[in-house]
Amino acid sequence: MIEVKNIDNYIKKIAESIANEIKLKQENDQNLVLGLATGSTPIPLYDELVRLHEQENLSFYNVFTFNLDEYCGLDKSDPNSYQYFMDEKLFNRIDIPKENTHVPNGQVKSGIEVEYCKDYEQKINDLGGIDIQILGIGRSGHIGFNEPGSSVNSITRKVELHEITRKDASRDFNGIENVPTHAITMGMQTILSAKRIFFMAFGEAKREITKLAFTKEVTDNVPASHLQNHKQLTICTDFII
Numbered sequence: 001m002i003e004v005k006n007i008d009n010y011i012k013k014i015a016e017s018i019a020n021e022i023k024l025k026q027e028n029d030q031n032l033v034l035g036l037a038t039g040s041t042p043i044p045l046y047d048e049l050v051r052l053h054e055q056e057n058l059s060f061y062n063v064f065t066f067n068l069d070e071y072c073g074l075d076k077s078d079p080n081s082y083q084y085f086m087d088e089k090l091f092n093r094i095d096i097p098k099e100n101t102h103v104p105n106g107q108v109k110s111g112i113e114v115e116y117c118k119d120y121e122q123k124i125n126d127l128g129g130i131d132i133q134i135l136g137i138g139r140s141g142h143i144g145f146n147e148p149g150s151s152v153n154s155i156t157r158k159v160e161l162h163e164i165t166r167k168d169a170s171r172d173f174n175g176i177e178n179v180p181t182h183a184i185t186m187g188m189q190t191i192l193s194a195k196r197i198f199f200m201a202f203g204e205a206k207r208e209i210t211k212l213a214f215t216k217e218v219t220d221n222v223p224a225s226h227l228q229n230h231k232q233l234t235i236c237t238d239f240i241i
């Protein structure tokens with residue numbers, strides 16, 4: 001666990017760990033698989049990775065990425081889609097081969113969603129699983145879009161969004177009525193299988209749910225609480241839990 005309480009320090013340390021792993025894999029002719037998150041929390045981390053690329057020659061040629069989730073129904077070109085977010089914040093700013101990046105397709109046709117999600121899962125497994133997972137938390141206690149009640153054994157699938165989650169997203173969408181009702185998310189099992197996890201929660205609004213997740217019982221009602229059982233978890237918060 002990183003024993004610092006300053007957001008900039010956390011960001012620097014996480015980016016450094018990722019950079020070191022990327023370089024280590026490059027020396028051994030191997031790939032690094034990153035699990036990525038969206039939301040405002042990881043933005044400074046993506047900025048720092050871009051800085052390492054631009055100013056310190058960090059190359060992402062051997063990196064594969066898998067994003068946690070995507071809203072159903074949004075086109076890739078929609079500024080509220082997570083694909084758009086990732087392109088803007090990271091992928092377009094570094095030298096990662098575009099074909100190595102994966103964000104669930106929120107427009108997958110109904111009827112083939114299960115197959116599509118299984119394939120997403122398979123792609124991760126074929127690459128040896130996620131080496132480093134970046135995680136935030138939603139006020140419902142979700143990780144990815146695994147809302148309360150998500151089973152610890154769940155894999156990538158289509159889910160219904162919690163009311164709190166839709167409320168929190170309503171500003172971006174100009175009203176709750178415009179927020180999608182469903183999303184595709186990596187499952188709890190998918191996330192918890194990552195070899196190393198960096199969990200980030202910054203700001204007062206995240207304090208209560210983070211406390212619940214890490215200081216109380218492990219329960220499907222607070223999906224993030226299952227992180228307590230992960231062996232290589234680093235919790236980064238700017239408040240005391």
Ligand code: GLP
Nearest residue numbers: 037039040041136137138144145
């Ligand atoms: C969304 C994402 C989560 C993210 C959460 C928190 O719900 N699906 O993966 O952790 O937002 O967002 P923010 O970092 O903006 O608080």
